[in-house]
């Protein structure tokens with residue numbers, strides 16, 4: 001559904017989204033990358049389990065929470081993609097190993 | 100007469116009283132403050148709490164226990180009427196102690212609570228092993244805890260929201276952004292002027308939190324209030340780990356963790372202070388080390404409405420009968436009793452002898 005308007009000047013990086021390798025423009029946010037990769041939802045809410053996508057793209061709505069490099073509940077719109085980054089959907093509330 | 104009753108203040112106290120009064124078919128209007136008002140109701144911790152309250156003032160110990168016991172039915176009714184989930188749970192509550200002296204002091208305090216209530220207040224002291232069985236994540240720095248099955252917690256914002264929906268359904272007139280400049284008259288014929296408009300009512304109830312001191316003077320009451328700032332934080336949503344609310348750490352029904360709190364004498368400033376937030380967080384991390392890796396989402400300050408002795412004030416004016424004041428800092432715990440017993444006292448249907456123990460005379464001797 002989403003596509004880039006012009007070829008990115010800074011080149012591309014490869015990231016792992018839900019276990020699948022994708023080439024995305026460098027210097028875009030993880031939220032933008034998730035949209036480009038065509039994820040139907042980036043998270044499922046902890047309360048009702050509803051699927052969500054990024055909404056404000058500027059850090060205030062918290063609807064873009066994803067697990068990035070193993071860290072849960074990251075606002076994907078506030079993180080820039082980097083080579084070999086792992087990006088997963090945030091399913092429900094965060095889990096910490098010793099919790 | 101425009102109204103049977105004008106309630107000044109639409110926070111947890113005012114809306115609970117108005118909800119109770121309109122439930123008795125009284126015609127009620129609420130004059131609420133504006134967005135810039137200090138709103139303890141929008142900044143609190145959400146405990147429906149008994150243990151430790153009133154340990155040095157028996158009537159308050161009895162009052163809190165009574166109030167907490169009214170909560171299950173109050174919550175059920177309000178939730179059903181308004182279709183709101185208040186996230187009210189009563190599994191009991193805990194207070195963690197980090198050394199033996201604290202634990203011993205805690206035991207003495209709760210012994211007083213039990214004494215004041217003829218043993219109706221029940222509690223247990225847990226040593227570290229007993230506590231770790233219930234709360235496996237607790238650190239070794241916590242030597243033990245007090246526990247009472249009578250404590251509970253609720254989502255305080257959902258409570259406020261539900262009360263407002265409740266009064267709306269009961270046709271209470273709600274007027275926001277009001278600044279009351281004049282109250283005159285007595286029983287049966289009060290006039291209240293706010294934002295230049297005059298309204299008449301049979302009775303007036305002051306529920307304006309810190310504003311009660313100024314408003315009280317208009318109807319011959321001396322209501323001393325003391326400002327006490329508390330700072331709180333809330334984390335991201337994490338998997339359930341803590342079934343029991345405590346005085347410093349509480350996991351909400353939706354998974355966030357509330358961390359508190361402080362007591363600061365800083366006047367009318369509801370801001371935050373990083374140095375104090377750091378101390379609050381350090382204590383929480385001492386209790387639950389894994390919290391150090393959990394992200395905070397928000398921090399805020401709110402102003403408690405205290406009285407000089409910390410106990411609530413329920414007072415009818417002697418010079419202007421028909422004018423009442425309700426002042427307290429436990430708007431959550433006492434919401435059920437404010438909607439019940441206190442609303443009935445104001446409408447003249449109930450004269451609970453405990454109420455006479457919360458007059459202002461105890462403060463002006």
Ligand code: FES
Nearest residue numbers: 055057059062077
């Ligand atoms: S999309 Fe709103 S915070 Fe990221």
